[in-house]
Amino acid sequence: MTAPTPSELTYPDIEAAAARIAGRVRPVTVASAQPGTLAETASPTAATWSSGPAEDPNASGLLFALEFMQYTGTFKARGAQNFIRAHLEAGTFPEAGVTIASGGNAGLACAWAARAAGVPATVFLPANAPEVKVERLRSYGAEVVLTGHEFAEAAAACRDFVASSGALASHAYDHPLIAAGAGTLMTEILAQVPDLDTVVVSVGGGGLFAGVATAATYHGVRTVAVEPQSCRALNAAIEADEPVDVTVDSVASDSLGARRATPLALSAARSDLVTSVLVSDEAIVGARQHLWDEHRLAVEHAAATALAGVHGSGGYVPAEGEKVCVVLCGANTSLGDL
Structure with a gap:
């Protein structure tokens, strides 16, 4: 089974998301x-x-x-919940968990939603990320990987992790489920x-x-x-x-x-x-x-x-x-x- 990945967004997609994340x-x-x-x-x-x-x-x-x-x-919690729950429903959530390159709002939402679902989350950040963000991510139970000095380097490391581990790649905004x-x-x-x-x-x-x-x-x-x-x-x-x-x-x-x-x-x-x-x-x-x-x-x-x-x-x-x-x-x- 595969989780839904439509090429465009429709109102029924949003209705399905509303039912999925209710409560x-x-x-x-x-x-x-x-x-x-x-x-x-x-x-x-x-x-x-x-x-x-x-x-x-x-x-x-x-x-x-x-x-x-x-x-x-932030509103990011909605997309993160929908993304994770849709994959859990479809039986496409890997044992390696979910991963994202983001030290901002999307990373926090992903880690929070993963904790709520009881699944692993790995978040990639530049090594110079503010300590307050790192600690907050860890408080949500996420594995935090600090690498490079720019977001592009953290994103590249995240892609490598997906390829080597089979983890589910999330995104801050560029996904129909989000x-x-x-x-x-x-x-x-x-x-x-x-x-x-x-x-x-x-x-x-x-x-x-x-x-x-x-x-x-x-x-x-x-x-x-x-x-x-x-x-x-x-x-x-x-x-x-x-x-x-x-x-x-x-x-x-x-x-x-x-x-x-x-x-x-x-x-x-x-x-x-x-x-x-x-x-x-x-x-x-x-x-x-x-x-x-x-x-x-x-x-x-x-x-x-x-x-x-x-x-x-x-x-x-x-x-x-x-x-x-x-x-x-x-x-x-x-x-x-x-």
Whole structure:
């Protein structure tokens, strides 16, 4: 038997993922950006803020999906659970366990999901990886292998390990099971806000975007894909009509720093209901600071990127009466600069 590996993502894939990971992840909370019930909210409009405290009187209708409260601190837990559980169901999980090259959010999620399933996980990191990440991975029971001084070297070592051990290779975002797991976030948002018009999500390699946009398009909901101006893998792929390499240079590149978008993300972006938006690092920093100053939400720059997309100059401007939900996708960040 083989685990499902479709060449494109469909809504039934996301429904299957939702059933597979039910009870294994935290359901997302959707909250208004201002006091009051959802029925009382009005349409948000674009606004501009500085990096300091700012009033935002036009955000009364804005909704936040608080996915940073997810296990391991990001949405990545969804895809990791779906990936591992699908292979366990299909009987394709090897004795050598699962492996991934990532010291970031994906590595943490993979190790956490493996521990929950009672299977081995081996995570490859550069030798100069922060000790706090290494210790957290080990706390999840992962075997941590430190090698080389760049991610590319760790990734190469991971590939060698797969070839020699037969371990199951996972990925941070470039796999349909990972993207389908991420898409379950959208099904949970719509269960709480069935009349939602628009969802706003930040984009790196495109796993979260592909899942969310596939589910959103199926339900007739618009998706706004937000990327840093100097970290625009999906935007460049849309322009070229194929995945292309881009430079990576942004304050949010630790999470959104993919050099190219996945084919799954580009396929999802071809919908007429998808809008691509680019924002400056200044807008990202300002959005993150605003979330802390005004809402006491400490998120990583990747999460703030999504909010910058509906408030920064040149961002998406909702129409009157449009109900918009911004996905705050992760909170694995240092509190020292808030």
